[in-house]
Amino acid sequence: MQVPAExxxxxxxxxxxxxxxxxxxxxPEIHQEQRQLYLVCLNSLWQMLNNAFQQDGGNFLSEQxxxxxxxxxxxxxxIENDIPEDxxxxxxxxxxxxxxxxxx
Amino acid sequence: xxxxxxxxxxxxxxxxxxxxxxxxxxxxGIIALDSHAQVKIFNAxxxxxxxxxxxxxxxxxxxxxxAPCTASRLFRGRFRQGIQEGSxxxxxxxxxxxxxxxxxxxxxxxxxxxxxPLFFIFIDRIIQLYEDLG
Numbered sequence: 001m002q003v004p005a006e007x008x009x010x011x012x013x014x015x016x017x018x019x020x021x022x023x024x025x026x027x028p029e030i031h032q033e034q035r036q037l038y039l040v041c042l043n044s045l046w047q048m049l050n051n052a053f054q055q056d057g058g059n060f061l062s063e064q065x066x067x068x069x070x071x072x073x074x075x076x077x078x079i080e081n082d083i084p085e086d087x088x089x090x091x092x093x094x095x096x097x098x099x100x101x102x103x104x
Numbered sequence: 105x106x107x108x109x110x111x112x113x114x115x116x117x118x119x120x121x122x123x124x125x126x127x128x129x130x131x132x133g134i135i136a137l138d139s140h141a142q143v144k145i146f147n148a149x150x151x152x153x154x155x156x157x158x159x160x161x162x163x164x165x166x167x168x169x170x171a172p173c174t175a176s177r178l179f180r181g182r183f184r185q186g187i188q189e190g191s192x193x194x195x196x197x198x199x200x201x202x203x204x205x206x207x208x209x210x211x212x213x214x215x216x217x218x219x220x221p222l223f224f225i226f227i228d229r230i231i232q233l234y235e236d237l238g
Contacts, residue, residue, distance in 0.1 A: 050202075051176050054176055054177075057198060058196070060208045060230075061199035061201070061208075070206075073202060077203075096168040
């Protein structure tokens with residue numbers, strides 16, 4: 001079965017971001033900031049994907065779309081383990097209050 | 105194509121009569137929000153199916169504190185549209201995936217400011233055919 005283009009793009013994005021983080025690990029003074037920024041990116045990515053997949057509510061998400069959202073969510077949870085809870089909560093609140101038109 | 109709504113006309117025609125006791129008698133989820141999205145009613149069926157108790161969610165913001173995966177263009181967008189326009193009667197399909205086992209649901213949103221200040225979300229969960237029930 002052919003992998004949907006959107007899945008390929010997301011996989012490439014995650015691989016690229018991961019490689020970027022690895023490449024910058026020699027800069028420990030900004031390591032925490034990198035993780036926080038990566039968390040922001042991943043949360044935004046999840047929101048954009050969810051908006052795109054749910055569309056106008058005419059259909060349920062496909063199994064592939066669900067797997068993709070869960071994959072991003074797992075990565076978010078993985079990163080969250082390294083992020084202070086206070087920052088995490090502030091970030092979640094900020095993203096959920098943002099205008100949804102900006103992440104669609 | 106969307107199925108017909110699962111909410112009885114008697115309920116939709118009389119939203120002012122929906123209270124916690126009446127909502128608890130229904131077999132599907134009923135969540136009532138005020139115009140700021142604070143949860144005012146969270147019925148027994150919704151508590152059982154979501155795993156959240158009414159005490160945990162009453163008074164909290166539905167989109168930011170109770171069900172973050174509904175803070176989307178479709179779900180919260182329709183809520184905002186209804187609040188702005190003063191009325192809304194729409195239903196759609198939604199798949200919940202955030203931090204939970206995926207759940208697909210038929211969602212009916214209803215709001216008529218002339219009859220009730222509450223914005224109602226009725227939720228009927230549906231089992232996907234491809235789901236492994238083993």
